[in-house]
Amino acid sequence: MTQVLTPTPGRMAEKVVLGFITGGALAIAATEAVFLVRRQLVGLASNSATTVSGMTVQDASADRVAEASTLITSAQYENVSITVESLPAEARGYLMAAAILSSLLVIGICSVVAWLCVRVFVGRPFVHSATWGIGAAAVLVILAGLGTPFLTGLAHAEIVESLDLEAAGLPLFMVDIDMAPLGWGLALAVVAGAFELGQRLQRDTEGLV
Numbered sequence: 001m002t003q004v005l006t007p008t009p010g011r012m013a014e015k016v017v018l019g020f021i022t023g024g025a026l027a028i029a030a031t032e033a034v035f036l037v038r039r040q041l042v043g044l045a046s047n048s049a050t051t052v053s054g055m056t057v058q059d060a061s062a063d064r065v066a067e068a069s070t071l072i073t074s075a076q077y078e079n080v081s082i083t084v085e086s087l088p089a090e091a092r093g094y095l096m097a098a099a100i101l102s103s104l105l106v107i108g109i110c111s112v113v114a115w116l117c118v119r120v121f122v123g124r125p126f127v128h129s130a131t132w133g134i135g136a137a138a139v140l141v142i143l144a145g146l147g148t149p150f151l152t153g154l155a156h157a158e159i160v161e162s163l164d165l166e167a168a169g170l171p172l173f174m175v176d177i178d179m180a181p182l183g184w185g186l187a188l189a190v191v192a193g194a195f196e197l198g199q200r201l202q203r204d205t206e207g208l209v
Contacts, residue, residue, distance in 0.1 A: 015121060022117040029110035036103035052095070053081040055156050056174045080170075088162045094155035098148045105144035112137045126198040134195060138188035145181020 062075040087095075112133040119125040153175035160170045 018117045018121045022114045022121075025110040025114040025117070029107045029114070032103050032106040032110070036099060049083050049085050050087045050092070050095075051081055051083045052087075052091075052156070052159060054079050054152070055082060055159070056171055056176075058169045058171055082159075084159060084163070088158050091155040091158035091162070094151045094158065098151035098155065101144045101148045101151065105140045108140045109137050126195055126201075128199065131192050131195040131199060134188055134192040138185045138192060141181050141188060142185035145185070146177060149175050149177050 057077050057080050062077055115133055116125065116130055119127060119130055153173060156170075157173040160166060160172050166172055
């Protein structure tokens with residue numbers, strides 16, 4: 001007589017949650033891909049006016065803000081957004097590369113999360129694809145976290161140089177790099193190593209059965 005195993009309520013709830021996370025991750029990845037193509041690449045590839053935000057400004061006082069309260073001793077702007085006609089080709093290329101890196105990070109991490117949820121759903125999370133996926137996510141985190149601000153800084157430098165904006169208080173080249181993505185990437189690399197170890201233990205356990 002064949003015994004039919006009935007899923008427990010806890011197991012059913014776990015599968016529902018995993019399915020929800022998988023669907024949400026895939027939806028975010030798809031939305032980011034559409035945003036990258038339609039809003040970033042298409043807009044930057046055209047010759048229309050392009051708005052560049054986050055350009056650092058030196059010695060840009062904000063007198064109206066400082067005068068709004070007697071408790072404020074000084075105020076200044078740290079960055080400015082400018083709209084440029086006929087953006088230099090080099091700057092356009094750097095901005096496109098930065099946009100691609102940033103979007104690839106979101107798409108890559110969401111794809112890995114969705115795949116891990118699928119592997120947990122079927123009860124076999126420790127597989128080669130999961131290990132490689134987490135490792136790829138670690139590389140993306142480091143590349144995007146360090147590369148995106150650097151490429152954006154190069155684009156800003158090209159704009160400042162081509163439009164001669166140094167006299168207006170914009171530095172020729174300035175990049176604010178956060179080292180946190182390096183730490184997150186290394187942490188993910190450790191997780192990938194743990195998955196590789198888990199895969200070996202799983203294989204050894206199956207050999208004993």
